[in-house]
């Protein structure tokens with residue numbers, strides 16, 4: 001990618017344990033987060049005014065106004081400088097894969113280069129997922145999202161992402177959560193060398209938002225069923241996107257093809273999670 005371009009990769013919560021709730025209503029999380037080799041594309045050119053154009057296959061319904069997280073991130077970085085921004089949307093919005101947060105983080109990265117400014121330290125105010133998206137590699141996220149440390153060794157993971165085209169509102173899903181104090185992941189995460197080992201270990205962990213998300217969007221059950229031949233099938237974030245993990249890319253490709261044929265209205269993509277550096281599409 002050129003200096004004024006950035007990939008805003010899909011974020012996937014391999015685990016999402018809700019461990020408590022702060023007085024301000026935000027929830028404490030313990031989450032193993034990885035990124036895909038697929039995402040939105042952001043370009044920035046020099047300009048006097050700040051403008052944004054939203055293009056691409058998933059642009060429908062995404063505002064190009066000041067509420068777009070790309071423009072909010074730009075104004076967070078500098079209150080008045082200009083740039084001509086183009087956001088090519090490939091990820092569904094409000095889908096539990098952090099499209100907006102990853103776009104905001106990409107905007108901070110690109111504009112800090114264009115404007116020669118340091119990255120801000122307080123970007124959690126843009127969204128709980130923005131800090132982890134600033135450095136899109138495997139990480140263990142905690143606090144409400146403001147704390148993250150590199151995850152121990154994980155291999156690249158052949159996977160399929162499935163979204164049924166229903167937006168799951170993150171506040172609505174948190175509001176439907178019955179038990180807000182659940183156990184965290186083990187304090188020391190194991191080193192996992194193969195997709196099979198990853199799937200076996202993940203099966204002992206959870207996404208605590210799955211049950212409330214199913215009440216908000218019952219179609220999630222069908223997404224998980226569609227991934228029945230995966231080593232592990234789970235929801236990401238607050239949904240509704242679900243992911244399936246496979247042993248090989250060809251297994252994932254075959255599964256994606258079959259699901260897309262059976263559900264032509266769904267967004268179905270074969271991806272690699274935690275890809276080797278510089279292999280993004």
Ligand SMILES: C[C@@](CO)(OP(=O)(O)O)[C@H](O)COP(=O)(O)OP(=O)(O)OC[C@H]1O[C@@H](n2ccc(N)nc2=O)[C@H](O)[C@@H]1O
Pocket residue numbers: 013016025026027028029031095096097098099101126127128129130143144145170171174236237238239
């Ligand atoms: C749940 C997660 C897990 O990675 O992913 P998504 O489903 O959004 O992808 C994130 O924590 C979401 O991050 P993000 O989407 O940036 O959240 P924000 O805009 O800050 O918050 C949206 C709303 O979600 C709730 N929220 C969010 C984060 C958090 N730790 N506790 C919360 O209770 C609050 O109701 C808040 O008003």
Ligand SMILES: Nc1ncnc2c1ncn2[C@@H]1O[C@H](COP(=O)(O)OP(=O)(O)O)[C@@H](O)[C@H]1O
Pocket residue numbers: 062067068069070092093094095096097098099100101102103104168170237238239
């Ligand atoms: N660049 C953007 N892309 C997608 N959604 C955006 C963007 N900017 C603002 N939003 C708003 O943010 C909300 C959450 O979007 P997103 O981050 O994609 O979902 P999630 O938090 O479920 O991962 C959307 O409902 C949308 O209104």
